[in-house]
Amino acid sequence: MPPTPRETLKNVFGYDSFRPHQEEIITGLIRGEDAFVLMPTGGGKSLCYQIPALHRPGIGIVVSPLISLMKDQVDALTGCGVAAACYNSTLGEAESRRVLARLHAGELDLLYVAPERLMSEPFLERLRELDIALFAIDEAHCVSQWGHDFRPEYVQLGRLRAEFPQVPLIALTATADPQTREDIIQRLGLAEAACIVAGFDRPNIRYTIMEKRKPLNQLMEFLRGRPGEAGIVYALSRKRVEEVAARLVDAGIEAAPYHAGLADRERHRAQEAFLRDDLRIVVATVAFGMGIDKPNVRFVVHYDLPRNIESYYQETGRAGRDGLPAEALLLFGYGDVAVARALIESGGNSEQNRIELHKLNAMIGCAEALTCRRRVLLGYFGEQLEEDCGNCDVCLNPPERFDATVEAQKALSCVYRVGQRFGMGHVIDVLRGSHSQRILDLGHDRLSTYGIGKELSQDAWGSLIRQLVHLGYLEQDMGNYSVLRLTPKAKPLLRSEEAISLARPRVRQAPAKQPAKRGRQELPHDEELFHALRALRKRLADEQHVPPFVVFNDATLVEMAANRPTEIEELALVNGVGKHKLGRYGAEFLRVIREYGMKKAPE
Numbered sequence: 001m002p003p004t005p006r007e008t009l010k011n012v013f014g015y016d017s018f019r020p021h022q023e024e025i026i027t028g029l030i031r032g033e034d035a036f037v038l039m040p041t042g043g044g045k046s047l048c049y050q051i052p053a054l055h056r057p058g059i060g061i062v063v064s065p066l067i068s069l070m071k072d073q074v075d076a077l078t079g080c081g082v083a084a085a086c087y088n089s090t091l092g093e094a095e096s097r098r099v100l101a102r103l104h105a106g107e108l109d110l111l112y113v114a115p116e117r118l119m120s121e122p123f124l125e126r127l128r129e130l131d132i133a134l135f136a137i138d139e140a141h142c143v144s145q146w147g148h149d150f151r152p153e154y155v156q157l158g159r160l161r162a163e164f165p166q167v168p169l170i171a172l173t174a175t176a177d178p179q180t181r182e183d184i185i186q187r188l189g190l191a192e193a194a195c196i197v198a199g200f201d202r203p204n205i206r207y208t209i210m211e212k213r214k215p216l217n218q219l220m221e222f223l224r225g226r227p228g229e230a231g232i233v234y235a236l237s238r239k240r241v242e243e244v245a246a247r248l249v250d251a252g253i254e255a256a257p258y259h260a261g262l263a264d265r266e267r268h269r270a271q272e273a274f275l276r277d278d279l280r281i282v283v284a285t286v287a288f289g290m291g292i293d294k295p296n297v298r299f300v301v302h303y304d305l306p307r308n309i310e311s312y313y314q315e316t317g318r319a320g321r322d323g324l325p326a327e328a329l330l331l332f333g334y335g336d337v338a339v340a341r342a343l344i345e346s347g348g349n350s351e352q353n354r355i356e357l358h359k360l361n362a363m364i365g366c367a368e369a370l371t372c373r374r375r376v377l378l379g380y381f382g383e384q385l386e387e388d389c390g391n392c393d394v395c396l397n398p399p400e401r402f403d404a405t406v407e408a409q410k411a412l413s414c415v416y417r418v419g420q421r422f423g424m425g426h427v428i429d430v431l432r433g434s435h436s437q438r439i440l441d442l443g444h445d446r447l448s449t450y451g452i453g454k455e456l457s458q459d460a461w462g463s464l465i466r467q468l469v470h471l472g473y474l475e476q477d478m479g480n481y482s483v484l485r486l487t488p489k490a491k492p493l494l495r496s497e498e499a500i501s502l503a504r505p506r507v508r509q510a511p512a513k514q515p516a517k518r519g520r521q522e523l524p525h526d527e528e529l530f531h532a533l534r535a536l537r538k539r540l541a542d543e544q545h546v547p548p549f550v551v552f553n554d555a556t557l558v559e560m561a562a563n564r565p566t567e568i569e570e571l572a573l574v575n576g577v578g579k580h581k582l583g584r585y586g587a588e589f590l591r592v593i594r595e596y597g598m599k600k601a602p603e
Contacts, residue, residue, distance in 0.1 A: 002055070005023065005026050005027065005030070005051050005052075005055060006018070006023070008051050008054055008055065009047070009051065010578070011578055011579045012051075012054070012080050012081065012082065012578050012579070012580070013047065013080055013576075013578050014080075014556075014574075014575060014576045014577040014578035014581060014582075015575055015576065016575060018044075018047075019043060019044045020198055020199075021037075021039065021196050021198045022044055022047055022048055024194075024196065025037055025048045025170070025194075025196055026047070026048060026051050026052055028194050029048070029049065029052035029056075029134055029168050029170055030052045030055050030056060032056075032166075032168050033168060033193070033194060034168055034169050034170065034190055034192065034193035034194070035048075035168075035169075035170045035171075035190075035193050035194045035195075035196060036140075036170075036171050036181070036184065036185055036188075036190050036193050036194070036195045036196070037170060037171070037172045037173075037196050037198070038172075038173055038174070038176055038181065038196070038197045038198060038200075039172065039174060039196075039198040039199075040174050040198065040199065040200050040201065040202050040317065041174045041202070041314065041317030041318065041321060042202065042295075042317065042320065042321035042322070042323065043174070043198055045138070045172045045174070046073065046138075048170065048172065049062065049134060049136035049170050049172070050077065050082070050110065052133065052134055052168075053109055053110050053133045053134060053136075054082070054109055056133035056134060056168075057131050057133065058130065058131030058132050058133040059103065059106070059108050059109065059110065059111055059130065059131070059132060059133055060109065060110045060111070060132075060133045060134050060135075060136060061110075061111055061113060061118065061127070061132060061134070061135050061136070062110055062111065062112045062113070062136045062138060063113060063114070063115050063118055063135070063136065063137045063138060063157060064086075064112050064113070064114065064138050064139070065114070065115070065138075065139050065142055065151060065154070067086075067088050067089070067090055067114075068271060069138070069139075069293065070086035070088060070112035070113075070114075071086065072275070072293035072547070073086075073112060073293065074086050074112060075546050075547065075550045076293065076549070076550050077109075077110060079546065079550040079551065079580075079581065080578055080580050080581065081578075081579075081580030082109050082110065083102075083107060083108050083109045083110075084108065084109060084110040084111070084112070085099045085102060085103075085108055085110075085111055085112070086099075086111070086112040086113070087099050087100070087103075087111060087112070087113045087117060088112075088113065088114050088117065089114075089117075099111075100126070103126070103130070104126070104129075104130070106130075106131075114153075115151070115153045115154050115156065115157055116153045116156075118157075119153075119156040119157065119159065124163065127164075132164060132167045133167075134167060134168045134169065134170060135160055135164070135167055135168070135169045135170070136169075136170050136171075136172065137154075137157055137169070137170070137171040137172065137188065138172055138173075139172075139173060140154075140171035140172055140173040140176075140184050140188070141173040141175055141176050141180055141184065141310070142154040143155060143157060143158075143171075143183070143184050143187050143188060144176070144179075144180045144183035144184050144187065150352075155187060157187075157188060158187045158188055158189060160188075160189075161188065161189035161190075162189070169188065169190065169193075171184055171185075171188050171190060171193075174200075174313075174314060174317060175310040175313055175314045175381075176310075176381075177310070177380065177381055177382065178381075178382050180310075181195075197383075199378075199383055200313070200377065200378050200381045200383055201374065201378060201383070201385070202316075202317060202320065203374075203389065203391065204320045204323055204324060204325050204326055205316060205317075205319055205320050205326050205327065205328050205391075206325070206326070206327045206328065206391050206392060206393075207316070207328050207330075207373035207374065207377070207391075207392040207393070208327065208328065208329045208330070208373075208392065208393040209329075209330045209332050209366075209367050209369075209373065209393065210329065210330070210331055210332065210393075211331075211332060211333070212331040212332055212333030212335075212336070215303055215331050215333075216244065216247055218331060219233065219244070219248075219301060219303065219331075220251065222299075222301065222329055223248075223253065223281075226298065226299060226327075228280070229280075229298035229299060230274070230277065230280055230281070230294070230296055230297050230298055231280070231281050231297060231298055231299035231300060231301065231319070232281070232282050232283075232284060232297060232299075232300050232301070232315075232318060232319075233248075233255075233281060233282070233283045233284070233300075233301045233303055234284060234285070234286065234300065234301070234302050234303060234304070234306070234315055235283065235284070235285065235303040235304050236285065236304040236305075236336070236339065236340070236343075237285070237304075238259040238260070238261045238285060240303065240304065241257045241258070241259050241283050241284060241285055242257050242259075244283045244303060245257035245283040248281060248283065253280065253281060254279055254280040254281065255279070255280065255281040255282070255283055256269075256270040256273065256274075256279055256281075256282060256283070257270070257282075257283050257284070258270050258271065258282050258283070258284040258285070259284060259285040260285065270282060274294065275294055275547035275549075276538075276541060276542065276547050276548060277296075277534075277538060277547075277548050283303075286306075286311060286315070293321070293549070294318075294321070294547065294549060295321040295322035295549050295553045295554065295555070296321075296322055296324075296549065296553065296554040297318050297319045297320070297321065297326070298319065298320070298324075298325075298326050298327070299319055299326060299327040299328070299329065300315055300316050300318055300319045300326075300327075300328050300329075301328075301329045301330075301331070302315070302316075302328075302329070302330040302331065303331055304331070304336045304339075305330070305332055305333070305336035305337060305340060305363065305364075305367065306330075306363060307340050307343070307344065307356065307359065307360055307363065308356070308359035308360060308362070308363050309359065309362055309363050309366055309377065309380050310359070312330070312363060312366070313377060313381075316328035322553050322554050322555040323555055324554060324555060324558070330367065332367040332368075337360075337364055340360055341357070341360065344356045344357055344360060345357075358482050361482060362380060362476070362482075365466045365469070365470075366380070368462075368463065368466060369394070369466060369467070369470055370394065370399050370463060370467060370502070370503030370504070371388075371394060371467050371470045371471060371503065372385070372388040372389050372392055372394055372395050372470075373389070373392035373393065373394055373395075374388075374389035374391070374392055375388065375389070375470055375471070376470045379469070379470055379472060384472055394503075398503075399503040399504055400503070400504045401501045401502065401503055401504070402501065402502065402504055403499060403500075403501055404464060404467075404500055404501065404502035405493070405496075405499040405500050407453070407456065407464055407502075408464065408468060408473070408493060408500050408502070409493065409494055409496070410431060410449065410452050410453050411427065411431065411453075411461070411464060411465050411468060411474075412468070412473065412474070412486060412490050412493065412494050413448075413449050413494065414427050414430050414431050414447075414449035414452075414453075415427055415474060415484045415485070415486060416486060416494075417430075417447045417448060417449045418430060418444060418447070420483065420484065420485045420486060421483055422483060422484065423476075423482045423483055423484060424462065424465050424466075424476075424482070424484060426438075426439075426444075427465065427484060428453075428458055428461045428462065428465070430444050430447060430449060430450055431449060431450075431451075431452060431453030431454075431456075431461055432451070432453055432454055432456070432458065432461065433445075433450055433451030433454050463503075464502060465484070467502045467503065469484075471500075472487055472489050473486070473487060473489050473490045473493060473500075474486060474487065474490065475487055524562060525558050525559075525561035525562035526561050526562075526564075526596075527561075528596075529560075529561040529564070529592075529593065529596045530557055530558060530561040532592055532596055533557045533560055533561060533589065533592060533593075534548075534554075534557060536588060536589065536592050537551045537552055537557065540585065540588070551581070551585060552576055552577070552581070552585070552589075553576060555575070555576065556574060556575060556576030556577065559574045559575055559576075560574055560589065560593065564593055564596075564597060565590070565593065566590060566593060566594055566597065567590070568582065568586055568587075568590065571586050571589065571590060572586075
């Protein structure tokens, strides 16, 4: 009798239970149904197509945008005993022939391929001769012009549905606002597909945004409180990357730069050293990270402002993929805003520029927010958090609050009076009684809300309206010039059936390291044993020329150090220890645990 998906989860990947929505997605794909999946980084997207590919006849074809991502996934699968390979431009002629021979011989469970290679006519012709278990399109936001990482070569993937109508197709992403989701579904022909939105919340990540003053000093202070932890520092320009990396090295910190201007060999060396725990910090442009599957990144620092919330969310999501506590720090300065605007406006596509400027404004609003960071982030993606998270700088160090009921009613009324057809700037101009020609031409100087907010500055109204957006009283239509509209939640406030307290703007102070409030907590464990297990993992990984997480991730080692299994049956119960890894590594890990127990035993 063939194994069930749950048995495959345990026997191959070493986990006892599925995460939310995984089982639903997996069983649907096994039945031959299409799916669109939106799941946060670290939420287990890969298993959603890897397990069905092992259960359906034929080979699973996975579309991936980055060679490094393919390599990490194939290494991890091979480490679990799964027959996987990638077919891309890095392979020599002989290796390419070997992969194609295995493909045609039916020896592979999964093949990772770039979109342009997949959609070439010779490769499609090969696939027409084979049994295809499924197509999985990873990083599916690349399909959409609204996506933050739009790639024209991804658009061709829309042909797959017509070319292979009987093969189930799954599209997966961690970052897609409502417009991007609709665009992906339309472009890939997934109108009839199951749409699973697993949520965006990463509760193990603490979000902190600081006013940028002396950024290098702020970064050094942050790093001093986190010795030995691995992290990524993002900067906007290659020059900034080089400068920051050099200063960190001068300070005795193991760091290296990564950007598109470096030679391929240098970039590869930095990435491999980081993956193998030989390098503590990578200072990088956005060229780094999309394909990084390193689970024990403990922090991500944005030295400069990202150009949109999707990038910020995806880049911060590279921290804490193992579910253990992690941190995201953003240094926010208005000089960065001017640089980002100039970069966007230098683009040749006016419609794309418009989209990117609206997204930049949303990112600025996020950075200026005085409400719970997680509420702001999740709200942008259309997900409402019912209470503050308790694990961001605003929650941990709340600003001064005031009764803003009357001011909020004025703002909401003004949005209504202008017909819910204008953005924030225009609403503020009406509230403050602007004499601009546009106000006069539209007749908005005759509205009952004209000039009723003269007592507040433009910045004060901006802060207040942003808070109303973040708290769900207003929504911004990013697809329509960021027009403000009332939500059903606004009605009780407008009718004085409820009051509202909002935050006063403030200067933010540097964050101190504090214990995580939410998310998966580390099990109480023996730190010395944990480091001994890490040393063994590093040796084994180096011998096999793979990253340490391919052997076991940190969360698995923490569980070993907490439970101290001494028999093979006990080790098999640890999350992340599947049958293949148990047979390959079990004896050596048990030896270290037993030796440590003997050393610590009382005389």
